[in-house]
Amino acid sequence: MSEARVEVFEAVQGIRLPQPYRTFLTSVGDGGVGPGYGLQELSRWRSVELPGGLARVELGDAPATGLRVVDAGGIEATVLLVTGPYSGRLVDVGAGTSARLRPEEDFLTWCAAWLEPADLSGVAPRGESVLVELLSTADEAERVRAVHELGALDALSDGTVKLLGSLALRDSSSKVRYQAVELLGELGGEGVDALVGAVGDGKRSVSRRAMVHVMRLAGATPAWQEARGIMRSTGDDVGVRIAEDLESRRLLGAVLPPGGA
Incomplete structure (x- = not known):
């Protein structure tokens, strides 16, 4: 994803994405294979950008805004916080439970932890x-x-x-x-x-x-x-x-x- 596309998203949403996530978007890609149903795209809008769509997260006494990066089914998801004191960290959210702050310090660390146990050496793309x-x-x-x-x-x-x-x-x-x-x-x-x-x-x-x-x-x-x-x-x-x-x-x-x- 181009830096310009990321900047369009940020300008319309009025936020600044955490640098590790920006690095992933511009150096690796937008969405794809990952936990749950896979990594979500930065935005569903490709040709224009519309405001809204960010998640509101209640994390103790520190409410924040976040970006859903993984859907795990239903309303369960992993959210990357983009505002508040924990900006840059990830939380797991789900039905009937409080948001749970993940231990990883940033998005790239979280991705690395997910990839570490995976053995992809013998996986060939299907035709x-x-x-x-x-x-x-x-x-x-x-x-x-x-x-x-x-x-x-x-x-x-x-x-x-x-x-x-x-x-x-x-x-x-x-x-x-x-x-x-x-x-x-x-x-x-x-x-x-x-x-x-x-x-x-x-x-x-x-x-x-x-x-x-x-x-x-x-x-x-x-x-x-x-x-x-x-x-x-x-x-x-x-x-x-x-x-x-x-x-x-x-x-x-x-x-x-x-x-x-």
């Missing part, structure tokens, strides 16, 4: 055909992982891209649909039609993410206007406001250029 087969036979978690791994391949066949479009529109799991939408957005213009359809998804996280990708990939085409119309029909008032904000930013040129992520 496209194996991952495609998993998409029709495995459980939800395995299907999500298969879509994620497809995104790491150098190229995908036309048939697999078509399958991703079908998953984005019709898979029974909203997590699979979201991951398929995310990958289609990374693939470029060939997935725009499916992304437009996904804007009407009943799961708001899926529909809003699809809408952002359509704007990024096809903001000056009728596809974006169609996506805005679909969003207006969903009854998602927040989604409609996001769509109009994206349009106003697009008209002003206030979007990140291709490759700005």
Whole structure:
């Protein structure tokens, strides 16, 4: 991730990310393999940045703001504190329990502790055909992982891209649909039609993410206007406001250029 992209996030959110985490973002990457369901991306918005989305953490008498870096299922997560006396440290949060301060001094130390016991020497990446087969036979978690791994391949066949479009529109799991939408957005213009359809998804996280990708990939085409119309029909008032904000930013040129992520 570029330093400029990190600075955009910080400016919009009004925070300064701890230096070890900034180093990870700019030197290693944004999201990926990690504890729980893996490391979260810095932001779900790639083409524009919207304020909000940070976590409020009650840690004894020292409330703070944090950034979710790992989802562990439900509302359980690991949060990187970005304000307060413990800024730079991580806490585990979960249902019915108080936030628990982790012992690691910073994000990089925490990552190193997670990697230390892992033996990755004999792990080979799975091929496209194996991952495609998993998409029709495995459980939800395995299907999500298969879509994620497809995104790491150098190229995908036309048939697999078509399958991703079908998953984005019709898979029974909203997590699979979201991951398929995310990958289609990374693939470029060939997935725009499916992304437009996904804007009407009943799961708001899926529909809003699809809408952002359509704007990024096809903001000056009728596809974006169609996506805005679909969003207006969903009854998602927040989604409609996001769509109009994206349009106003697009008209002003206030979007990140291709490759700005």
